[in-house]
Amino acid sequence: QVQLQESGPGLVKPSQTLSLTCTVSGGSISSGGYYWSWIRQHPGKGLEWIGYIYYSGSTYYNPSLKSRVTISVDTSKNQFSLKLSSVTAADTAVYYCAGRMLGEYYFDYWGQGTLVTVSS
Amino acid sequence: QSVLTQPPSVSAAPGQKVTISCSGSSSNIGNNYVSWYQQLPGTAPKLLIYDNNKRPSGIPDRFSGSKSGTSATLGITGLQTGDEADYYCGTWDSSLSAVFGTGTKVTVL
Numbered sequence: 001q002v003q004l005q006e007s008g009p010g011l012v013k014p015s016q017t018l019s020l021t022c023t024v025s026g027g028s029i030s031s032g033g034y035y036w037s038w039i040r041q042h043p044g045k046g047l048e049w050i051g052y053i054y055y056s057g058s059t060y061y062n063p064s065l066k067s068r069v070t071i072s073v074d075t076s077k078n079q080f081s082l083k084l085s086s087v088t089a090a091d092t093a094v095y096y097c098a099g100r101m102l103g104e105y106y107f108d109y110w111g112q113g114t115l116v117t118v119s120s
Numbered sequence: 121q122s123v124l125t126q127p128p129s130v131s132a133a134p135g136q137k138v139t140i141s142c143s144g145s146s147s148n149i150g151n152n153y154v155s156w157y158q159q160l161p162g163t164a165p166k167l168l169i170y171d172n173n174k175r176p177s178g179i180p181d182r183f184s185g186s187k188s189g190t191s192a193t194l195g196i197t198g199l200q201t202g203d204e205a206d207y208y209c210g211t212w213d214s215s216l217s218a219v220f221g222t223g224t225k226v227t228v229l
């Protein structure tokens with residue numbers, strides 16, 4: 001059973017870069033069977049998809065965040081990462097990593113989520 | 121940022137049925153599969169329905185999904201206290217982005 005676990009700082013200062021890592025266990029990112037996504041949820045609000053990466057390194061980002069987002073993958077560590085630059089208080093949210101099977105259109109694996117607060 | 125519209129809340133007594141609507145457009149629901157997610161308090165979303173009406177292994181048949189045109193519906197029958205949660209619909213849009221609904225809180229009276 002695939003499991004995902006987010007990690008990273010819970011507090012980021014305004015204008016700095018938010019950095020999170022998702023560690024995948026129970027399966028290999030290199031197997032190529034999944035797209036790996038980041039999704040966030042503002043406090044008390046709905047879900048917002050940030051973008052995804054494939055094991056090859058190909059990415060696709062939400063157009064509304066594209067200018068500030070970088071998602072990368074480290075197959076040797078079975079991890080993928082999110083960087084969101086120039087953060088403001090509006091980026092305060094619970095960040096989830098999630099997996100979507102190749103050829104499918106739903107997220108069947110989710111991490112537990114990690115709260116990132118942007119504050120000075 | 122949610123482009124899919126859901127009612128903020130629905131409620132019913134234990135054992136009763138509730139339905140949750142998800143309204144979109146031809147650029148999202150109208151041309152893509154819909155999935156539904158259950159988010160229990162303080163936890164991550166969990167896949168409940170995929171490809172409009174299919175249930176993953178382990179999801180009871182009390183949960184059902186349907187889609188018609190640019191809208192989708194989640195049904196929950198035999199409502200239980202453990203069903204109290206937020207429910208989100210999801211799909212993809214013409215910009216190849218995943219989009220989600222505004223979310224619906226289910227309350228068991």
